[in-house]
Amino acid sequence: MQLMLLTLPTGTTVRLRPIEPEDKRLLSLGLKTLSPETAMRRFLTLKTSFSASELRYLTEVDQVDHIALVAVDALLGSLIGVARCVRVSPDTAELAVVIGDPWQRMGLGRRLIDELAERAAAHGIERFSGTMLATNRGAVRLMRGFGTHVERDLIADGVREIVVQLPLSTRVLTPMH
Numbered sequence: 764m765q766l767m768l769l770t771l772p773t774g775t776t777v778r779l780r781p782i783e784p785e786d787k788r789l790l791s792l793g794l795k796t797l798s799p800e801t802a803m804r805r806f807l808t809l810k811t812s813f814s815a816s817e818l819r820y821l822t823e824v825d826q827v828d829h830i831a832l833v834a835v836d837a838l839l840g841s842l843i844g845v846a847r848c849v850r851v852s853p854d855t856a857e858l859a860v861v862i863g864d865p866w867q868r869m870g871l872g873r874r875l876i877d878e879l880a881e882r883a884a885a886h887g888i889e890r891f892s893g894t895m896l897a898t899n900r901g902a903v904r905l906m907r908g909f910g911t912h913v914e915r916d917l918i919a920d921g922v923r924e925i926v927v928q929l930p931l932s933t934r935v936l937t938p939m940h
């Protein structure tokens with residue numbers, strides 16, 4: 764398993780790694796530390812706990828059609844963030860990301876989706892789609908600033924859907940003949 768370490772401006776050392784089936788408790792505890800606003804922005808509902816089947820879905824992933832990474836406090840072992848993408852068509856994956864409130868706006872969300880994009884591209888994903896509250900400026904900025912090209916950006920009923928092409932640098936290019 765690959766491990767990546769990075770240091771936040773606060774001095775916190777963060778370990779990025781693929782999610783594992785053993786992370787169910789980590790996820791459950793992490794959800795309880797989120798502010799209601801952050802949980803609402805991530806799940807588009809007032810989520811306070813996961814069912815057993817939700818935890819299985821969220822942690823028992825194949826890292827091909829469902830790729831998920833966690834950011835963990837390297838010292839304390841507690842959850843700082845999660846990013847995942849789930850393939851919804853052969854070349855498109857639905858993106859979801861959450862960073863715990865104390866660590867937002869430190870570049871971690873961007874770092875996690877960059878890493879996710881590299882892994883997704885290696886499995887044939889060419890675009891990410893994201894669904895967010897239309898008022899969620901952070902998520903909109905994260906999505907729109909990420910891809911090489913915004914293919915779709917629609918707002919309906921207070922929800923915004925953005926589809927971006929993955930940066931060319933992460934995509935597996937087919938040689939020209």
Ligand SMILES: CC(C)(COP(=O)(O)OP(=O)(O)OC[C@H]1O[C@@H](n2cnc3c(N)ncnc32)[C@H](O)[C@@H]1OP(=O)(O)O)[C@@H](O)C(=O)NCCC(=O)NCCS
Pocket residue numbers: 800801802804805806858859860861862863866867868869870871872873874894895899900901902904905908
């Ligand atoms: C959205 C979220 C994942 C961003 O992660 P983050 O680590 O805070 O973001 P980063 O520090 O990597 O910043 C990424 C960009 O978003 C911008 N941004 C982040 N939070 C912002 C906010 N609250 N308002 C405006 N811009 C914001 C940053 O300025 C940065 O922009 P830039 O690349 O143009 O400089 C995080 O705020 C979060 O977990 N929010 C709640 C859950 C959520 O909204 N998930 C997305 C829908 S699934």
